[in-house]
Amino acid sequence: MFRLPYVPKSEELVDRAFSSGAKNAKMARGRGPKIQDKILTGEIRRVEVMSAVINGELDAVVTQFPRYEDLTEFQRHLLDLKIDKDRYKKSLATVKWCSERISFLKNKTLRKLKTQKDTQQSKAFMGRCDSFVKRINPELKYLVDARKILTAFPPIRADTPTLVVAGLPNAGKSTYTVSLTGSKIKIASYPFTTVEIMVGYKKIKYTDYQIIDSPGILDRPMHERNT
Known part of the structure; x- marks a missing residue:
């Protein structure tokens, strides 16, 4: 970043x-x-x-x-x-x-x-x-x-519409993210974990979207997640 x-x-x-x-x-x-x-x-x-x-x-x-x-x-x-x-x-x-x-x-x-x-x-x-x-x-x-x-910050664009791909481990999130965005995928680690995230971009109907393969399933409130 x-x-x-x-x-x-x-x-x-x-x-x-x-x-x-x-x-x-x-x-x-x-x-x-x-x-x-x-x-x-x-x-x-x-x-x-x-x-x-x-x-x-x-x-x-x-x-x-x-x-x-x-x-x-x-x-x-x-x-x-x-x-x-x-x-x-x-x-x-x-x-x-x-x-x-x-x-x-x-x-x-x-x-x-x-x-x-x-x-x-x-x-x-x-x-x-x-x-x-x-x-x-x-x-x-x-x-x-x-x-x-x-x-080492993940390349997140704060001003870009974002789609988050979440799900259980080994559910095919990364493969799905690659299929949506193509080969231009950036990989970075969260500075507070050993987990990597994948970030890609795709234009949909004249709008650029940021697509993130997020670790975890986002099933808990923010204050209950590990940071």
Whole structure:
């Protein structure tokens, strides 16, 4: 249902940013008459690239993970069964905070590099980046787990008329669902059970219908079913 970006570990992200920064700093120095100017040019580039790497990956998580409020009622129900919504929202907010801090530090460091020409500023920037990114490692780990849950959601379209095929086990529900919808069947697991559901689509008299092979026979009120 969701196509979400890769969520890096803090150490992995820091290593990637430092490596890219060092490589680009070396390339930016080039040739010039003054050694100090070449070093300064390289350090400016180092800061720019490190920030771009960290901001790019953190911003992808913040913008591409769904906001809890934007989920459908069905999606919120599934998510609530597996994770704490407040922790989920806090994790995304913390990642956003870190990205904003890195951007602020980048701008501050670049101003000092260009005005004071103090190349030690880039080392201070590297240390602060390492500290901020490692501080949010628990939130990144939490979002790794949330990503697994979200990407495993069954592909239910909340705005599509739905037909549910229910019945006893081995009654031929899956075969019937396939015969109705053809071969384009999507299979997904409910996040709170080991049961898989089949979802297909079929146009009937100009209307698209969603056909779901539901586990169970729907013989009990919702509050009496296992969740």
